Structures are given as structure tokens and as C-alpha cells.
Amino acid sequence: MKKKPYLSIALATGLALSSLGAPAAFAKPAETPNQVQPFNVFDNKVLNQINVENIYNNIEYLSRTPRVAGTEAEHNAIQYVKEQFESYGYETELQEFTFYGYTAPNTVELTVDGYTGEINPKSFTYGMDGSVAGEVVYAGLGQAADFEDVNVTGKIALIQRGSISFADKVLNAAANGVAGVIIFNNAPGDLNGTFGAPNDAYVPAVAISQETGQALLDKLTNGEAVTASINIEGAEAGMRTSYNVIATKAPTNKNKAKDGILAMGAHHDSVPGAPGANDDASGTAMTLELARVMKDLPTNMEMRFITFGAEELGLIGSRYYVSQLSEAEKDRFVGYFNMDMVGSRDAGDLVINTPDGTNNIVSQTAQASSERLNGEPTPIQPGGSSDHVSFYEGGIASASFIHRPLEPWYHTPEDTIDKISKEKLQDVAEIVGTAVYDLVRPENQGPKANRGEEQKVPHLYYEEQIK
Numbered sequence: 432m433k434k435k436p437y438l439s440i441a442l443a444t445g446l447a448l449s450s451l452g453a454p455a456a457f458a459k460p461a462e463t464p465n466q467v468q469p470f471n472v473f474d475n476k477v478l479n480q481i482n483v484e485n486i487y488n489n490i491e492y493l494s495r496t497p498r499v500a501g502t503e504a505e506h507n508a509i510q511y512v513k514e515q516f517e518s519y520g521y522e523t524e525l526q527e528f529t530f531y532g533y534t535a536p537n538t539v540e541l542t543v544d545g546y547t548g549e550i551n552p553k554s555f556t557y558g559m560d561g562s563v564a565g566e567v568v569y570a571g572l573g574q575a576a577d578f579e580d581v582n583v584t585g586k587i588a589l590i591q592r593g594s595i596s597f598a599d600k601v602l603n604a605a606a607n608g609v610a611g612v613i614i615f616n617n618a619p620g621d622l623n624g625t626f627g628a629p630n631d632a633y634v635p636a637v638a639i640s641q642e643t644g645q646a647l648l649d650k651l652t653n654g655e656a657v658t659a660s661i662n663i664e665g666a667e668a669g670m671r672t673s674y675n676v677i678a679t680k681a682p683t684n685k686n687k688a689k690d691g692i693l694a695m696g697a698h699h700d701s702v703p704g705a706p707g708a709n710d711d712a713s714g715t716a717m718t719l720e721l722a723r724v725m726k727d728l729p730t731n732m733e734m735r736f737i738t739f740g741a742e743e744l745g746l747i748g749s750r751y752y753v754s755q756l757s758e759a760e761k762d763r764f765v766g767y768f769n770m771d772m773v774g775s776r777d778a779g780d781l782v783i784n785t786p787d788g789t790n791n792i793v794s795q796t797a798q799a800s801s802e803r804l805n806g807e808p809t810p811i812q813p814g815g816s817s818d819h820v821s822f823y824e825g826g827i828a829s830a831s832f833i834h835r836p837l838e839p840w841y842h843t844p845e846d847t848i849d850k851i852s853k854e855k856l857q858d859v860a861e862i863v864g865t866a867v868y869d870l871v872r873p874e875n876q877g878p879k880a881n882r883g884e885e886q887k888v889p890h891l892y893y894e895e896q897i898k
């Protein structure tokens with residue numbers, strides 16, 4: 432991240448006077464007056480109160496376990512977030528929604544008779560349970576034509592990754608009577624994939640590395656008969672329930688109140704197996720802290736602090752939230768600030784992602800605040816893959832704050848509290864907090880809702896997960 436070229440006397444004093452008496456984590460002595468960039472008075476109302484220890488402590492609490500949408504752990508996190516909002520004095524709402532969910536199997540086995548090397552089979556998201564055995568037959572890339580000249584009925588098809596989706600390979604195999612499928616990687620290393628959607632027509636399927644797949648293929652090309660068995664147990668598909676947590680602050684400036692709505696938030700769920708300290712306990716904890724900071728500030732717009740469920744399963748919670756907004760609310764919505772992965776020590780610099788890469792009132796206001804705070808505006812880059820996309824699709828200005836390039840721990844069990852940088856948290860909380868407050872402060876009569884076109888953003892998953 433960029434070093435702060437300026438540190439105002441106001442900031443240093445403010446931190447010292449912070450309501451919770453927290454030590455200023457990064458306060459340096461004020462520089463000589465002619466180097467000091469004056470902060471706006473309204474910035475200091477926010478800066479004086481941000482306590483990075485609160486953010487850090489909430490990340491630490493939330494990231495003790497993975498928080499997969501629809502599980503008890505996610506529901507506990509939801510309850511915790513709700514209680515925190517309430518402890519600051521907010522009225523909160525739990526917005527319930529349901530979705531078709533999938534729990535990965537607890538047993539994934541592949542044994543190949545006469546093969547002594549280590550096999551580390553993986554399952555596919557939305558894959559089926561089952562126990563099947565049979566002769567292994569090579570079926571190329573698993574395209575329809577690959578099954579024309581081989582008899583695969585009741586057998587196990589060995590298929591190479593590439594060209595078409597994993598789901599289509601398995602469906603083609605199933606249509607030809609295959610009992611089970613082994614898909615091997617076309618690049619070094621293990622293969623973790625998804626079928627993208629459930630389908631009763633799938634047959635049991637496992638993924639293996641390129642090295643293991645090539646070894647099996649070599650046996651077949653040598654004319655050896657190879658038999659294998661696949662055993663997958665514990666996969667569970669079905670309807671699940673998750674919630675968005677919404678805390679609302681009415682405008683304090685009732686007489687002059689404009690009817691705008693400004694929201695900020697993050698997703699509280701994680702992927703399976705990942706404690707999600709950075710993704711996205713960091714954004715959740717920052718939402719909580721900025722809600723605490725703003726609680727008693729004068730404002731002339733309605734504010735909504737939201738944490739979303741089921742983001743990792745395809746932006747489900749935020750899409751539901753936007754789908755439940757009335758036409759009148761969409762007309763009033765000024766913008767949404769999204770914080771997703773805002774504190775990794777091992778990621779790159781802060782960027783502002785907008786789904787189409789263009790500037791809007793959210794990104795512009797954050798560029799202005801980052802320039803006031805750090806001397807230069809945070810760059811804007813096109814980027815989706817998080818809940819700001821749902822708002823964009825609903826015609827609402829939105830942007831997401833993230834450090835790029837991503838840390839190597841992204842979506843792994845290593846996304847833990849020890850990788851979190853308080854300095855990065857402080858920087859993003861200041862930029863987002865002062866930008867948000869710039870828009871809602873009573874003196875600002877400028878920002879108006881500017882409803883855009885509704886549209887669908889096609890990309891949901893990284894290409895490499897489905898094919």
C-alpha cells in the first residue's frame with residue numbers, strides 16, 4: 432500500500448481523543464505545518480473515531496471457523512453481527528432467503544487395481560454420491576463424438592480436462608451408459624472443479640492430477656486392462672436458509688432530509704474449509720466499525736449497513752436483497768460501497784473495482800477521499816466477483832474495495848487472522864468511512880440518486896472452476 436505522505440494534526444489529536452481511548456496504531460508525529468494537508472472537518476468526524484483494534488478483534492472472532500452459507504457456523508456469525516449492530520444502538524433486520532445448497536462429500540475414494548502411486552482424488556461441487564467399479568476406458572475430452580467408437584456401458588470413463596465444461600463431460604458420459612467418471616487435469620497439480628449447477632443425470636465423478644491421469648492413460652495405451660472403483664459418500668444437496676443482516680440509520684436532518692439511501696457492506700459467508708479472515712471477515716468487521724463510528728453523526732440520507740449471506744455461492748444474498756427493493760427504493764438509492772478482502776498483509780495495493788470499469792458516484796467519492804488522505808486517488812479497475820455486481824445489475828451505482836494482486840491464501844485454510852494487516856485495515860476504513868460520510872453529511876446537498884439501467888452480468892465463476 433501507499434505510504435501516507437501527510438498525517439494531519441487533527442488526525443493525530445483525534446486518535447488520542449478517540450471515544451474508546453485506543454492508541455493510534457499508526458499515528459506518527461505531525462509533520463511541519465506546510466506539509467500538512469488540511470482534512471475537511473467532516474473527515475475528522477469519522478477519522479477521530481475509527482478504532483482499528485475493533486475491526487481486528489471482530490475479524491479474529493469471526494474467523495475462528497469457516498462460515499459456509501446455510502450452516503450453523505454462518506448462522507452464528509449472522510447472530511454475532513446482528514448483536515454487534517444492536518450494541519451500537521441500531522435497529523436491525525435479518526432478511527431470510529433460501530437457495531439450493533450443496534455439501535461436499537466426506538469420503539472421496541478412487542482405487543485402481545495394480546496402481547501403487549498415490550492418488551489424491553477430489554470431488555466436484557454438485558457431484559453425486561455413489562459406489563461404482565468397472566473397467567477403465569479412455570474417452571478423450573469427453574465430447575459427444577469421443578463416445579462414438581468405444582463401448583463404455585457400465586464402465587469407468589477416463590477423460591481429460593479441456594474444451595468443454597466438467598458437467599458436460601459427465602453428462603455426455605452418462606448419456607452413453609458410463610457408470611463413473613475420472614477427469615484428469617491438463618496442467619500440473621490437483622483439480623478442484625464445480626459442475627456449476629445440480630443435475631440428477633450426473634454419475635459419480637472424481638478429479639485427479641495430470642500426473643496420475645497420465646500414468647493411467649499410459650497403462651491403457653500399453654494395452655493393460657485397468658479396473659478401478661470410485662466411492663463417494665456424504666454429499667448432500669437440498670434447500671438451505673441464509674440471511675442478510677441489515678442495520679438502518681434514519682437521516683438525522685429531518686427538515687432538510689433528502690430521500691436518498693446510501694449503503695455499505697460486505698459478505699459474512701466463506702468458502703468451505705477457509706476461515707475467511709480476509710475473505711470476508713475483514714469487510715464484515717469494517718462494516719461493523721463504520722456503523723459504530725457513524726451511529727451518532729448528523730446525516731441527511733438514510734444509511735444502510737448490510738452484511739450479505741451466500742456471496743461465495745454466486746452473490747445469492749445480495750441478489751436477493753436487490754430483488755426485494757421496491758421501485759421507489761431503487762429510485763432513492765444513491766450508491767453501495769462494498770468491502771471484500773480489505774486487510775491482507777500479503778496482497779497488493781488497494782484498488783476500486785466497478786463492474787464495467789467506469790467511474791460512478793461511489794468510486795469518485797472514494798477517489799476524492801483517498802486523495803485527501805493519502806495524496807493520490809486509489810485507482811479504479813474493472814472487476815466483478817462480489818456483491819457490488821448485484822447492485823450494478825439493479826441499476827445502482829456501486830464499487831468494491833479490494834487489494835490486488837490477491838494474496839496466495841485466497842480461498843484456502845490459510846486465510847487466517849495472522850495474515851491481517853492493521854495498517855491496511857486502517858487505510859481502507861479511512862477511505863471508505865470518509866467517502867461515505869462525505870455523501871451523507873448534512874452540508875452536502877449534491878448527491879442524488881441516479882438510477883441506471885438494469886442488466887445482467889454473465890460472469891459468475893472463474894472459468895477455471897467449471898472447465
Ligand code: BES
Nearest residue numbers: 710743744745746771816817891892893
Ligand atoms: N472475495 C472474492 C472476490 C474476488 C475474488 C474478487 C477474486 C476479485 C478476484 C469473492 O468472495 C469470490 O470469491 N467470488 C467468486 C465469485 C462468486 C460470484 C462465486 C469468484 O471470484 O470466484
Ligand code: ZN
Nearest residue numbers: 710711771772
Ligand atoms: Zn469475498
